[in-house]
Amino acid sequence: MLARGKIRIGVIGLDHPHGLMLAGRLWQAGATIAAFHATGGANVAAMRLLGPRAKSRPIDAIVDDPSIDLVVTAAIPSERGDIAVRALRNGKHVVADKPGVTTLADLEAIDGALADTDRRWWVMFGERFENRAVAEACARARMGDIGQVVSVLGLGPHRLGAGGRPAWFWDPQATGGILVDIGSHQADQFLMATGATDVDVLSAQVGNVACPLHPTMQDIGQMVLSGAGAIGTHRVDYLSPTGLKTWGDGRLMIVGTEGTLEVRTNVDVTGRKGKEHLIAVDGRGVRRLDAKTSSVDWAKRLVADIVEGSDTFVPQDHVRRVSELTLRAQAAATSWTAPDGEEDRP
Amino acid sequence: MLARGKIRIGVIGLDHPHGLMLAGRLWQAGATIAAFHATGGANVAAMRLLGPRAKSRPIDAIVDDPSIDLVVTAAIPSERGDIAVRALRNGKHVVADKPGVTTLADLEAIDGALADTDRRWWVMFGERFENRAVAEACARARMGDIGQVVSVLGLGPHRLGAGGRPAWFWDPQATGGILVDIGSHQADQFLMATGATDVDVLSAQVGNVACPLHPTMQDIGQMVLSGAGAIGTHRVDYLSPTGLKTWGDGRLMIVGTEGTLEVRTNVDVTGRKGKEHLIAVDGRGVRRLDAKTSSVDWAKRLVADIVEGSDTFVPQDHVRRVSELTLRAQAAATSWTAPDGEEDRP
Numbered sequence: 001m002l003a004r005g006k007i008r009i010g011v012i013g014l015d016h017p018h019g020l021m022l023a024g025r026l027w028q029a030g031a032t033i034a035a036f037h038a039t040g041g042a043n044v045a046a047m048r049l050l051g052p053r054a055k056s057r058p059i060d061a062i063v064d065d066p067s068i069d070l071v072v073t074a075a076i077p078s079e080r081g082d083i084a085v086r087a088l089r090n091g092k093h094v095v096a097d098k099p100g101v102t103t104l105a106d107l108e109a110i111d112g113a114l115a116d117t118d119r120r121w122w123v124m125f126g127e128r129f130e131n132r133a134v135a136e137a138c139a140r141a142r143m144g145d146i147g148q149v150v151s152v153l154g155l156g157p158h159r160l161g162a163g164g165r166p167a168w169f170w171d172p173q174a175t176g177g178i179l180v181d182i183g184s185h186q187a188d189q190f191l192m193a194t195g196a197t198d199v200d201v202l203s204a205q206v207g208n209v210a211c212p213l214h215p216t217m218q219d220i221g222q223m224v225l226s227g228a229g230a231i232g233t234h235r236v237d238y239l240s241p242t243g244l245k246t247w248g249d250g251r252l253m254i255v256g257t258e259g260t261l262e263v264r265t266n267v268d269v270t271g272r273k274g275k276e277h278l279i280a281v282d283g284r285g286v287r288r289l290d291a292k293t294s295s296v297d298w299a300k301r302l303v304a305d306i307v308e309g310s311d312t313f314v315p316q317d318h319v320r321r322v323s324e325l326t327l328r329a330q331a332a333a334t335s336w337t338a339p340d341g342e343e344d345r346p
Numbered sequence: 347m348l349a350r351g352k353i354r355i356g357v358i359g360l361d362h363p364h365g366l367m368l369a370g371r372l373w374q375a376g377a378t379i380a381a382f383h384a385t386g387g388a389n390v391a392a393m394r395l396l397g398p399r400a401k402s403r404p405i406d407a408i409v410d411d412p413s414i415d416l417v418v419t420a421a422i423p424s425e426r427g428d429i430a431v432r433a434l435r436n437g438k439h440v441v442a443d444k445p446g447v448t449t450l451a452d453l454e455a456i457d458g459a460l461a462d463t464d465r466r467w468w469v470m471f472g473e474r475f476e477n478r479a480v481a482e483a484c485a486r487a488r489m490g491d492i493g494q495v496v497s498v499l500g501l502g503p504h505r506l507g508a509g510g511r512p513a514w515f516w517d518p519q520a521t522g523g524i525l526v527d528i529g530s531h532q533a534d535q536f537l538m539a540t541g542a543t544d545v546d547v548l549s550a551q552v553g554n555v556a557c558p559l560h561p562t563m564q565d566i567g568q569m570v571l572s573g574a575g576a577i578g579t580h581r582v583d584y585l586s587p588t589g590l591k592t593w594g595d596g597r598l599m600i601v602g603t604e605g606t607l608e609v610r611t612n613v614d615v616t617g618r619k620g621k622e623h624l625i626a627v628d629g630r631g632v633r634r635l636d637a638k639t640s641s642v643d644w645a646k647r648l649v650a651d652i653v654e655g656s657d658t659f660v661p662q663d664h665v666r667r668v669s670e671l672t673l674r675a676q677a678a679a680t681s682w683t684a685p686d687g688e689e690d691r692p
Contacts, residue, residue, distance in 0.1 A: 150555045150566060150682070151581060155499070157601070202680075203549035203570050205577055209496045210603040220496060222577060224549050224570060229683045231551055231568060233579045235497060241605045243631035249606075255503070257556040259587045260595075262615070269608070270625050270634050271617050279616050285589035288616050334548075336496070337575045 007303050010062035010092070011036035012083050013075020015166065018097040022072050022124055026095075029299035031070070035062045041166070059083065063090040069306060070095060076168045077175050081106025084121055088113035093306055095122040098184040100319065102176030104327050107320070114316070122302065123319045127156065127185035127250065127265065128192065129298040133276035133291040134252055137261040138192035146256025146282060149230045152193050154186040155251040156236040159244070160211070160219065162344055170214040178206055178221035178236055179330040186223070186234035187322045187329070193254050196227025197321065204329040207336020210239060213344045220336055223329040246275070258282055353649050356408035356438070357382035358429050359421020361512065364443040368418050368470055372441075375645035377416070381408050387512070405429065409436040415652060416441060422514045423521050427452025430467055434459035439652055441468040444530040446665065448522030450673050453666070460662070468648065469665045473502065473531035473596065473611065474538065475644040479622035479637040480598055483607040484538035492602025492628060498539050498571075498578040500532040501597040506557070506565065506584040508690055516560040524552055524567035524582055525676040532569070532580035533668045533675070539600050542573025543667065550675045553682020556585060559690045566682055569675040592621070604628055 009031050011023050015038075027033055035057050062068060063086045071087035073080050074097040081101040084094045088110070100123035101107045110121055128134045141149050168174035175181040190196070206221040208214070220239065225232035240248045250265030259282030268277045278289040301312040355377050357369050361384075373379055381403050408414060409432045417433035419426050420443040427447040430440045434456070446469035447453045456467055474480045487495050514520035521527040536542070552567040554560070566585065571578035586594045596611030605628030612621045624635040647658040 146587075148555065150553075150585070151568075151583070153499075153501075153581070155599075157606075202551070205548070205572075207496075209494065209575065222497075222570075222579065224568075224579075226551075226683070229555065231682060233568065233570075233581070235499070235579070235601075237497070237601065239496070239601055239603060239606075241492075241627045242629045243605075244627050245632070249627070253501075255581075255583065255585055257585060259589075260503075260585075269627060269632050281587045281590050281595070281615060283588045286591070286615050336577060337572070 007031040007070060007306055008034040008068050009070045009072050010034055010065065010068040011038070011072045012059055012062055012087070013073045013079065014038040015076045015168065016074040016097055018124070018126060019072065019074025021126070022074060022095065022097060025299035026072065026303065029303045031303060034068055035065060037062055059086070063087050063092065066091070068092055073097065077181060078102045078173060081110060085109045085113045088117050088119045088121060091117065091119065093119050093122075095124060095302060098123050098125050099176050099180045099326065100323050101327070102180055107323055107327065111320075120305070120316060121319065122314055123184070123323065124298070125185050125188035125314070125322065128188055130296055131265055131276055132294050132296065133263045133278040134189060134265055136278055136289065136291040136294070137252055137254055137263045138189055141193040141254045141256065141261055142195055145259065145280075146254065146261055147258030149194050149228070149254060149256050151255040152190050152230055152232040153251070153253040154189055154232065154234040155249075156182050156185055156234070157240045157248040157250065158182060158236070158238050159240040159247040160238040170217040172216060172218055177330040177333070178218035179204060179223055179333060180326045182236045183221060183223060183234065183329065184322055184326045186232070186236060187225070187325045189252055190225050190227070190232035190234065191318060191321055191325070194228040194230040194232070196230065199225050199227035199321070199325055201325070201329045201332050202226050202231070204333040205336045206330070206333040209336060211344045221333065223333070225325070225329070353377040353416060353652055354380040354414050355416045355418050356380055356411065356414040357384070357418045358405055358408055358433070359419045359425065360384040361422045361514065362420040362443055364470070364472060365418065365420025367472070368420060368441065368443060371645035372416075372418065372649065375649045377649060380414055381411060383408055405432070409433050409438065412437070414438055419443065423527060424448045424519060427456060431455045431459045434463050434465045434467060437463065437465065439465050439468075441470060441648060444469050444471050445522050445526045445672065446669050447673070448526055453669055453673065457666075466651070466662060467665065468660055469530070469669065470644070471531050471534035471660070471668065474534055476642055477611055477622055478640050478642065479609045479624040480535060480611055482635065482637040482640070483598055483600055483609045483624055484535055487539040487600045487602065487607055488541055491605065491626075492600065492607055493604030495540050495574070495576045495600060495602050497601040498536050498576055499597070499599040500535055500578065500580040502528050502531055502580070502582040503586045503594040503596065504528060504582070504584050505586040505590070505593040516563040518562060518564055523676040523679070524564040525550060525569055525679060526672045528582045529567060529569060529580065529675065530668055530672045532578075532582060533571070533671045535598055536571050536573070536578035536580065537664060537667055537671070540574040540576040540578070542576065545571050545573035545667070545671055547671070547675045547678050548572050548577070550679040551682045552676070552679040555682060557690045567679065569679070571671070571675070
């Protein structure tokens with residue numbers, strides 16, 4: 001058994017800045033960043049974290065390195081499935097930034113690799129794991145605090161930030177599409193809040209409403225999900241107004257037969273300062289709950305799961321369900337009619 | 347032409363307390379309450395408004411009375427269509443509480459009566475006409491303040507208040523079903539915010555999740571609408587937590603390509619006091635707008651429309667579109683799976 005603090009990680013792909021967050025959190029939790037692979041501008045970002053002497057190594061060198069326990073990937077989303085399969089088949093655990101995969105074929109290849117090995121494949125759904133109000137709302141809903149959960153509403157607006165986006169950001173083949181990519185947070189939260197294991201996609205739409213220069217890119221999407229007696233309506237977009245001081249005014253509203261839980265994820269517009277706002281309304285009244293009394297500890301739990309063989313971070317079947325559900329919603333999505341326009345938003 | 351202040355109204359049906367609100371607002375606007383018809387307990391409520399000597403008159407006597415200009419109805423919803431047709435065909439204008447009709451046949455009968463007369467049929471969508479923040483948000487969205495409107499989200503939770511509800515409340519044949527009844531506010535707001543005239547119902551669900559003693563009653567419903575390049579997701583329910591100090595924490599969130607408008611209709615939970623909260627976020631920043639600088643003036647406008655022949659209250663085609671749309675959504679609705687339960691909520 002590996003001693004805690006001796007977990008060695010190889011980072012493959014820092015194309016999304018979440019990769020630095022993932023590696024940084026694991027490093028804080030005692031892991032050693034043993035190697036990384038990154039290309040282009042992402043290298044520079046990696047260097048800042050890993051020190052000026054750190055050098056990108058080939059992917060093969062990392063997956064072949066027997067000293068590495070865990071591969072962390074925030075590569076271009078469409079490459080994450082293949083990276084995961086190679087790592088799993090070479091005896092490594094994998095944690096991917098969301099989305100873990102962008103096609104059903106990739107998901108099935110990961111299924112195969114998992115079946116053939118005793119390694120695990122995790123996906124990081126940061127809107128819950130990095131936000132204690134979201135995590136607490138889902139946990140309370142699941143534990144029956146508001147009766148039977150009958151409705152989940154999720155809003156995931158994101159800043160477009162067109163100037164800082166890499167080329168692959170605009171290509172739905174690379175991102176998997178908006179429901180697979182940022183919609184995976186929504187599916188994660190719906191499944192967590194309801195406990196549903198069998199989910200129907202009742203309706204899904206994706207569209208490009210404000211980026212006419214990149215007509216195939218999807219800047220808005222929504223899906224209506226049904227499972228465990230609850231209906232989930234989830235919208236994601238890249239339409240955060242430029243005057244908002246955070247990347248997105250995310251919301252989660254869970255309705256139960258005996259109360260409601262509302263999360264204002266990153267900001268309470270014109271309200272209280274800070275993020276992670278959680279409001280409960282039930283038979284007793286209306287109140288704010290302080291979700292900040294717990295700590296953001298997913299990386300510690302992930303390290304423990306590897307060291308001790310426990311299952312405290314995120315269950316394998318949940319990861320698979322989220323991935324499969326978003327792929328299904330994306331495939332079912334019809335078109336959001338676009339308004340006329342000539343210039344992309346800033 | 348009738349002089350303002352001389353409008354005489356006949357109130358037919360006070361089954362819903364909104365009838366008193368309608369009559370009261372019109373009285374404040376200068377109308378004379380000339381007659382009323384009400385049955386059962388609703389009579390008592392009417393007496394309080396109209397004075398101890400007021401007596402209920404038969405419907406025929408009211409629709410035959412040539413001195414009456416306007417029939418106001420908040421009868422059992424399924425009776426409103428017939429009342430409207432009789433009033434229109436007897437030369438009266440009609441204003442109904444929402445929903446104006448509960449079946450397509452009723453709507454077509456009203457179409458016929460309108461085509462054969464020069465009278466008008468209005469429906470009162472109180473969540474907008476009585477709430478200046480909702481009205482202002484819809485108006486600003488329509489005027490382009492937030493760019494092109496691409497998404498409208500409406501939440502209309504209501505207190506169940508089971509103890510005070512009449513028998514017809516529990517019968518979807520009488521109410522038209524939850525999407526026709528309280529969903530009409532949602533359709534009104536979607537059409538106003540977007541300007542859509544041709545709307546598809548993408549998905550609709552209704553169910554009974556918390557009233558097992560009244561299994562055919564619908565205590566939750568939602569619909570996804572598409573029109574004018576925007577998608578609307580609208581949930582209505584009778585699940586307001588009993589600890590909430592208002593009948594419902596209604597919300598309206600309009601997303602445009604350049605900003606968002608958010609209304610907290612009746613309450614800003616754990617936030618500021620009062621109702622009619624309007625928050626705008628756009629390229630300039632985040633701010634509260636004071637919607638209370640205008641007045642709730644729909645009754646004055648309605649009186650003026652009758653006296654002067656103007657069209658300032660609510661256009662006929664809008665009223666018809668809302669009615670037709672909610673009937674269509676209700677007819678298309680699939681079942682919300684109910685959780686197990688044995689007792690109705692309070």
